[in-house]
Amino acid sequence: MDEGERLVHASSFGAAAVAYAEHRPDYAQRAVRWALEGAPGVRVLDLGAGTGKLTATLVALGVDVVAVEPDPAMSSELRRALTGIGALQGVRVLSGSAEEIPLGDGAVDVVVAGNAMHWFDMAVAGSEIARVLAPNGVLAGLWNVMDDGVEWVEGLAEVSGSAAIGPRDTPASWRAETAGMHLPKTGAARFSSPEQAEFPHGQRRTADSLVATLGTRAGMLVMPDEEREATLGRIRAYLASRPETARGEFTLPMRTAVLRVRRR
Template sequence: MTWAGEWGVENSELLARRAQSFGPEAAAYDEHRPDYPMAAVRWALEPVGGGGEALDLGAGTGKLTGVLHAAGVRVVAVEPDDGMRAALVRRHPETPAFAGTAESIPLPDDSVHAVLVGQAFHWFDQERALPEIARVLRPGGVLAAFWNSPDTSVEWVAELDRVSRSGASFTPVAEQRLPSHRAFQAFEQNEFPHTQRRNAESLTATIGTHSHTLVIPPEERAEVLARITAYLRGRTETATGEFELPLRTQVIRAVVRP
């Protein structure tokens, strides 16, 4: 997982291309990306009593939206990409879904108790997005962001992470920095175990929805995905049938200042 701002300025063009790469793969993203653990959502919503009205910002195909519905939260979604938003509407037709960005949210002031962001906060321009998020939050409202990451404390997962890297992968940072902004109280962070049921082919397809495999040339993409499949078929843990992919879901949250 990487916070925005920890990628160097020299990566700005690549960062933009990666951020805009998901729409054409919306169907695959919806099929293969994991959801989020309920425990992580409940922790994120603790400051507002676990319920109310929430904005799923940068909602993608609705992976977080579904968990929020299961938690009993009333959800509105904002997603800039037409293809991703259409997939969300197909999966969650009961959810109001609007075109918009974190820097320009199409909601009134003081309209939601919580703004939640699944796997998208690192794409935001934080200097513009954080005050805009604060604008739509009600007094005492909370912002929370989620990232699913492979649990690289497991040896085969750590090696998979290495095998999966492409020419568009960002260099991992040694230390993560929590965001800060005058519109919010201090950010907190927590981490939750999670898993996803996969086989060698479906896990390869999952990694094929990651932006670092979407923006590379077709020849390199084919080589990376073939390398991943060969690795998984060569490991005892993943060679045949289904298995549990160990994940860690990292969450940050902050309450808006009065």
């Protein structure tokens, strides 16, 4: 994806902020604990915080959270989510981006990004992240990926196409895509070699709500309406044909995958 496409995809979520908040999954708590492991303190920046899916998990773990998000519609849903769990007063929610973080030098011990790091311009964001991290601080990207080791999920990926289930959306593709390409490109010597880990996760869905979830993917949001409806129709038909997903609720097998580096 070239820079123009990246910007279009990255800015597509605001129009679907309500659906994103309703349908996107949270993150496995074990994965978030691993992301924070070994940090020098508990000051955490959730960068590209979106509607607060990762922020809420951080709050549950009792860390001091600052959430930074560039899109006002996504921030509005984030505040709504934090209000719902009684945590709005305990979390600073700031307007900003990975390329322009509104915090001082060494302000946080950990920077995390939930399904967002691949949208950062690391040529700029790498230096910004290094700037706000304390010495020995941690940078961790987290992604929820579908476990295509399960036969019906593998079939779903084939039917859905790359706009709905693309790079980073299954374990093997995530490992390849995050092996190095999403790490800071400026000042990279200030970060350790990357570590990858995956943790079991799942999301309760129905066929309709899984279709809605896939409809919030960036590739789907920027797709022409006719093509989008045709793709969602194929997904509906596939889910209706499978005994695992045709009736009622089921668990979508997932993993929360984490890429972690440390600031030297």
